Amino acid sequence: MKTLDMRKAELEARRAQLVARLEQVSEELEVEEPKDWEDLATEREGDEVLEDLGATARHEIRMIDAALARMAAGEYGYCVVCGAQISEARLDVVPATPFCRHHAARH
Known part of the structure; x- marks a missing residue:
């Protein structure tokens, strides 16, 4: 059984990882190089993936907070x-969860 301090340390470490990931995503999205149409289309697809990763990280950070x-x-x-x-x-399994098993299924 984990203590509250152990769980807190795990949540804080995960939060730090997510903040670092968000910084990497932001840096990657800011890089702009002149490209032809094919490269631009590929980059836009990559940007969409990065934006989704960023949104997921922000959501998890809110849950941790x-x-x-x-x-x-x-x-x-x-x-x-x-x-x-x-x-x-x-x-x-889900250390930031605010719900018991029963109510998690509803949310």
Whole structure:
């Protein structure tokens, strides 16, 4: 069983990884080189993938920030809908989850 401090450290480490990824995505999207039409089309496809990666990272960061706020408030590990304790196994898989198994299926 992981302690709250262990879970917090994991969430903070994951957040740092995501912030670094966002910085890389931003840098990659800012690079502009003159290209012909074929290269431009390929680059646009790549940019769409990068934008999706960035959006996913931002969403996960928001989830982590919310989990860290619940930790600070003493509410981490409890479902925000029903107040039931979230299982250790679920927190191991989705450490930032605000929902128990039952309510996660609905959201």
